[in-house]
Amino acid sequence: MSTKNDKFGMLTSVVAMLLHHLIYSSTANINLTEAELHRLLDHWRIKNTQLGITGLLLYSEGHILQVLEGDADAVYSLYATIGGDPRHRSLTKLADGPVANRAFADWSMQMRTVDAADFTRIVLTSNSMPEHIGNLLPLLEAFMAEVPL
Ligand SMILES: Cc1cc2nc3c(=O)[nH]c(=O)nc-3n(C[C@H](O)[C@H](O)[C@H](O)COP(=O)(O)O)c2cc1C
Numbered sequence: 001m002s003t004k005n006d007k008f009g010m011l012t013s014v015v016a017m018l019l020h021h022l023i024y025s026s027t028a029n030i031n032l033t034e035a036e037l038h039r040l041l042d043h044w045r046i047k048n049t050q051l052g053i054t055g056l057l058l059y060s061e062g063h064i065l066q067v068l069e070g071d072a073d074a075v076y077s078l079y080a081t082i083g084g085d086p087r088h089r090s091l092t093k094l095a096d097g098p099v100a101n102r103a104f105a106d107w108s109m110q111m112r113t114v115d116a117a118d119f120t121r122i123v124l125t126s127n128s129m130p131e132h133i134g135n136l137l138p139l140l141e142a143f144m145a146e147v148p149l
Contacts, residue, residue: 037059054109057111
């Protein structure tokens with residue numbers, strides 16, 4: 001016999017299943033400097049809040065890695081927009097799938113500048129272990145916990 005609590009539990013699970021994350025790397029075009037990204041982020045964060053998107057943007061010497069998390073439709077729609085943005089190129093999807101929780105729930109888009117060695121380590125880890133793509137997020141979380149703001 002199903003109770004009200006069972007139904008609520010099922011509903012909670014279905015909503016959790018719809019939470020999605022997508023991680024990509026790209027190369028910034030010449031005008032998309034670190035300073036320009038900081039300037040643009042003010043506007044993007046307002047949009048992300050409206051869309052229910054949270055995430056992380058890592059920048060390293062012209063290379064970008066971005067984590068988008070939120071409702072699957074919102075994530076895919078924003079990724080399509082970002083993918084068509086002429087300010088960067090060579091987008092490579094590193095992860096794309098459902099997640100139980102947001103890893104960057106407090107951030108409408110956190111940005112960090114990282115050194116080339118750390119950036120390479122993060123991207124190479126994801127490329128060298130495609131069958132373990134889920135490992136990228138714990139790696140990013142551990143990395144973010146390591147480096148003070
Ligand atoms: C590296 C990169 C990251 C971006 N991240 C976001 C983002 O998190 N949220 C967002 O709304 N737009 C982001 N954009 C901008 C979008 O591509 C697009 O220009 C913007 O959403 C359009 O907003 P507008 O129609 O209000 O001008 C990003 C662009 C680049 C190049």
